[in-house]
Amino acid sequence: MIRVLDIAILGLLMERDHHGYEIRAQLRDRLGISANVSFGSIYPALARLERQGSVEAVATEPRLSSLSTGSLSGERATLRSRRTSSGLGRRGRKVYRITERGRREFVELLANPATLDDARSFSMRVALAKYLTPSLRVGLLERRRADLLERLGELRASVANAELDGYARSVMEHAARGVELDLAWIEGLLSSERSDNTPQQFVRDAK
Amino acid sequence: MIRVLDIAILGLLMERDHHGYEIRAQLRDRLGISANVSFGSIYPALARLERQGSVEAVATEPRLSSLSTGSLSGERATLRSRRTSSGLGRRGRKVYRITERGRREFVELLANPATLDDARSFSMRVALAKYLTPSLRVGLLERRRADLLERLGELRASVANAELDGYARSVMEHAARGVELDLAWIEGLLSSERSDNTPQQFVRDAK
DNA sequence: GGTTCGATATATCGAAGTGATATGATGATC
């Protein structure tokens, strides 16, 4: 399975620690994920990542006094009964940190070309591309370019072929222009890569 | 609940009968839904719609009966690629037809502005816009324009504000260009509406 | 001074959608 969200969260945690609520804003503001990702995705994803040892809850900031910071979250007994309650409202935010294992997992997932086909996971990968080697970056861009060229052909065939009404045709034409814009962007990125004009170097290919 | 897929399927069935496999291709080729919708969505959706009486299975063509004149299949072989066999080679395909109730439900759902925020459901609505009255069309376009303008502001703020590395910044800038392209498209559609230059008239506002 | 409002923050639930896979028939290619 893909779990784009896992990669995205780990990528954000590579930079610095975050808590769940903040991650949502960062997905929007740093990784360019347009629609706000729901908390019903983020909190389960964090729990999953913690369970498998990729991240750890580093602190549960309590509000105001409320001393006694439980050292490690001992799976705060989540009573599923209706009256969960008693939780302090903005009850301490749980700040997560990526583990060594998480770092290794992240670069592996980011480089893994499996299911990078959709627009969202592609642009997320590009936003995190500084963690890839140059050759992996080029591979990512070229695969995406190939997919988009194929899609562009389909769209043009649809526009030319089918007996679409004006609105449907307009949608298909607009979709084609969107793909062309993506392609131009990718060409630009590729030529930056080739001129080694890369924005920020992080890792290099092994010689 | 939104159920974008329900609207899309009903919209396709407004035109003519379809079976599940075909619906997937049509979602791509007529409604401009880029990623192929999975069968795990389509078949359950059809079952749901049938259960609630919006569609009915009009025929289950058994394999190899070969009625010689595929009256229902009408013009096939329109698909790209080379020679698509006009012979039906499949076991019983379940062909669905929209019911009267389904038609009423469709126009209601299509006009309902609830959760039209995401790109996919918006472009699907536009592709089916001939079933809307002019004023509903304008409302749809204007709401989307407002959303996109807001999003554009956020994206520009992100680009200007945050200390993003080159790749992440490139992603945000590209996202902003995409939104600008969408906005230009919508402006064009709006001005067609105003000049009553609409591609195909289907329903009119009540006077 | 009170109150409403919006942002911050975590969490859970049911429903909807995804990707993978199974099954099988048919026609096309080698």
Place this chain on the structure above:
DNA sequence: GATCATCATATCACTTCGATATATCGAACC
């Protein structure tokens, strides 16, 4: 005539979504 691609339906486990509940804080408003 074996094998491959396409057509076609279906189901499964898992992910993601949208809605909702709870609670605190700061600002804005009357």
